[in-house]
Amino acid sequence: MKIGFTLPQMGPLAHEAGEVARFADEAERLGADSLWVGDRLLAPIEPTVGYAGGDSIPEAFHSVLDPFAVLAVAAAATESAHIGTNILNAPWYAPAILARSLTTIDLVSAGRLLPGFGTGWSPEEYRAAGIPMEQRGARLDECLDALDELWSAGPARYEGRYWEVPPTNIDIKPAQRPRPPVYLAGFAPAALRRVARRADGWLPVCAPGARAFDPASINGPMATIRDxxxxxxxxxxxxxxxxxxxxxPDASVDLIAQTIARAGDETGVDHVFVEMMNLAGTVDESLDGVQRILSATRG
Structure with missing residues (x-):
């Protein structure tokens, strides 16, 4: 089982931005197989839609570092761990800008990038990004098409309804060929069909401490994707x-380790990562958590 962890990007950990490189280096030394970031733009005071189906926004989202910058620092500070995004809200970004940033990170990491994309859920974030939220699915599809074009051989060109790349020469390509593996998130039928149609992988989620781990929540959608x-x-x-x-926040290390073990035994999962923003208030506490979780899962 590959086991990764989120970088100190959100919540109290974000206030120690100068420690991102040390965290990445030490987490890799402790045995972390991957390091991850997310993508939050706002913490609305009066959200139209709350987080995870609720009516509020977690306090951790009040403090968020830029995912591209954090990934670049981690890429430069490590040698073997994969570095991933779960997720980047692709409809917010012009594909040419997104391709440039991700290509740079893949090259700096010597081909260790695992880019994961989704559409997000916050109307206020879409307003702040200047993108109509009702276009998010179509914009994601076009973004993926444009990335394929920008990462392919030869001059690139893309013309869609929402995004355009005029004919251009791009001599810098990602280290991974033909492109980095693309992962997509989501549980809705349209999202699962999109994974099946064009992704290299799917990004499910579970929440120890909120509810008991249910293998069917992974096995069922994954079977649908494969069908x-x-x-x-x-x-x-x-x-x-x-x-x-x-x-x-109240999930114990033992519960996290049990969840990881059950995912490995009862689903097709062989790579997990643990979100640390609710488990630690400082980078040192987060590194201690990394060590304890790895010890509990690997002995």
Whole structure:
């Protein structure tokens, strides 16, 4: 089982931005297989839609560092750990800008980037980004098409309804060829079909401490994805998944370790990462948590 952790990007940990490189280096030394960031833009005071189906925004989202900058620092500070995004809200970004940032990070990391994309859920964030939220699904599809074009050989050109890339020469390409593996999030039928149609992997989530781990919450959607993939002529077994373990603040190390073990034993998951923003108030506490979780899961 590959086990990763989120970088100090959100919540109290974000106030120690100067420690991102040390965290990444020490987490890798302790045995972390991957390091991750998310993508939050606002913490609305009166949210139209709350987090995770609620009516409020977690205090951790009041403090958020830029995901691209944090990933670049982690890429430069490490040698072997994958570095991933779960998730980048792709509809917020012009594809040419997104491709440039992700290509740079993949090159700095010597081909260790795992880019995960989604559409987000906050109307206020879409307003702040200047993007109509009702276009988010179509913009994600176009963004993925444009990234394929920008990361392909030869001059690039893309013209869609929402995004355009005029004909251009791009001599800098990602280290991974033909491109970094693309992961997509989401549980809705349209999201699962999109994974089956065009992604290299899916990004499910579980929340130890909020509810008991249910293997069916992963196995069911993954079976749907693979059924869709087979209908579309893709190899269903080739579609990967990485599980985000997002513990509630009162979740114990033992519960987190049990969740990881059950995911490995009862689903097809062989790569998880643990979200640390609810588990630690400082980078040192977060590193201690990394060590304890790895010890509990690996002995």
């Amino acid at each position: 869709f993939a087979e209908e579309l002529g893709r190899d269903p077994v080739a579609i990967d998944l990485v599980l985000r373990v997002s513990p509630f």
